[in-house]
Amino acid sequence: MVKTYGFIGLGHLGRFLAGSLLREGFGLVVTDLNKENAADLIAAGAIWAGDAQAVAEQVEAVITCLPSPSVSERVLTGERGILAGLKPGGCWIEMSTLDEQEIIRLGAMAAAQGIRVMEAPVTGGVHLAASGEISVITGGDQDLYELHLPAFQAMGNQIFRAGPLGKAAIIKVITNMLAFIHLVACGEALMLAKKGGIDLTDAFNIIKASSGNSFVHETEGQVILNGSYNINFTMDLACKDLGFAMGFARDFGVPLDLASQTEQTFIRARAAYGGDAWSSQVVKLLEDAVGTDLRAPGFPAEL
Template sequence: MRVGFIGLGNVGGKLAGSLVRNGIDTTVLDLDDARVAEFVGRGAKRGESPAAIMAACDAVITCLPSPAASAAVVEGTDGILGAVEAGKIWMEMSTTDAAEVRRLGELVAARGGAAVDCPVSGGCHRAATGNISIFAGCDRETFERILPLLTVLGRRVLHTGPLGSASILKVMTNYLATANLLTLCEALVTMKAAGVDLATTYEAIRISSGNSFVHETESQLILNGSRKIDFTMDLVKKDIGLFQELAERAGVPLEINPLLIEIFEDGISRYGARAQSDDIIRRLEEATGISVIADGFPSELVDDEPEAPGHEV
């Protein structure tokens, strides 16, 4: 299968890297030409435009920072829509709005193509090794066609149902991760203020009912002080904003998520939209005069699970 990949950012670059590393015929495109040049040096082809990539490939993957960016690539000038025909597949790996991916998917289907929303979950470090989890929303026939490709990109692949279902589940999981991050920030600062050793605190959480994936990954970066999770505050705000919109459309009066949005809006106003999301703990550090730093924790996350072919779950 010839694959196009548009969007070589923190997540997209790592996913595209798995394709190239595993010998998939890959054509790439990004606003940053230096990133494209790096991939060309690793064996990828240079794409000239979204339309040209769709014309040359069987499937085109987009991994972009916002629904607006995806819409521009799909239906804008030289967008992929102009080259969609029977047999072509658009795979949206961005974290996006379900209603928007359905709208764009209908445009693709009207030209004879197929659309899939297939966001990932599990952190950039696992995207880099092909061990990330993937949700896939589409009809079963299309899912069967792309499953061999998805099992190169990720370790665990879940067919979630029709187009849009994967995006709904993805923003839900990001909401949960954000809530977990903020409660961990409060827990770590409070334990330091109470005089408890932070390395001991980390282990106590890790072996307890309070443990989580977020703790075992992001708490380590917080305690190291690097806070370099490769995910920025503006993206957190986008994702939990999408979850808020989803809940409002469904008539669910959320109580916690509006507070999460407020906290990250404050974090963006203090530290900037592109600040690392784990820097949100600085709000509490500054309010208390406490530094949440401990020895023995890594400055970056490395996935030590060997790369292996993925599978459907």
């Protein structure tokens, strides 16, 4: 069992995953572009390091939770990156969402320097990461899975092993693809209800109790009805993941009609509201087109 981890990337998701490790008694060495993101972790006992190399020099395993494949590669291989600091036999655990071939390629680069690699993307939403109840999907060698399982269990309540390196990337992208399709459908359903004269609180509760319910309706539906749209996941990230899904569609020869249409909807939403807008704001395209908002009292601004 590894007692102390490095953790790089303390954004909306990473800070909560790192916090769960601390809460469960693991030592932690952290860094981020913005030291303020680490303030609560440092106050709770984490050690701050100036960069990725400085993190890696102090631990046997480094976890990353970063916004894009290009950032992951830079943090891993760049000057003063992880590979410059980890000793041979160390482990890099990538919790960002990458393409299958990208994580395999980066894994080979790490292996050439004696570093082993696991992928461990998470699913379920930032609010579940905050409570340590998120689901973790792992890919990599069985012995690494067993070695790091206590850390995964500290961060999440359902831990899956999808197979060798790269397979977690595929299923994680599939789950995100479904979530984005459900999100667009949720907006359409709520708009039909409102235009049909149904109270939106009633509509939300009836859908929640019906065969048409989804996790997205239960969660993102609430911040849509509040008007904050704040799901702590950006339009840029949604477009990135939908792009991965369409790449898999080409690679595997699978036509994805719904996902293709959903990707175009998100691209339009990103053009309208910006890449930093919350992904749930994709529903605002429909609100703007119809000239009717989807608001109901009593729903939270953030989950």
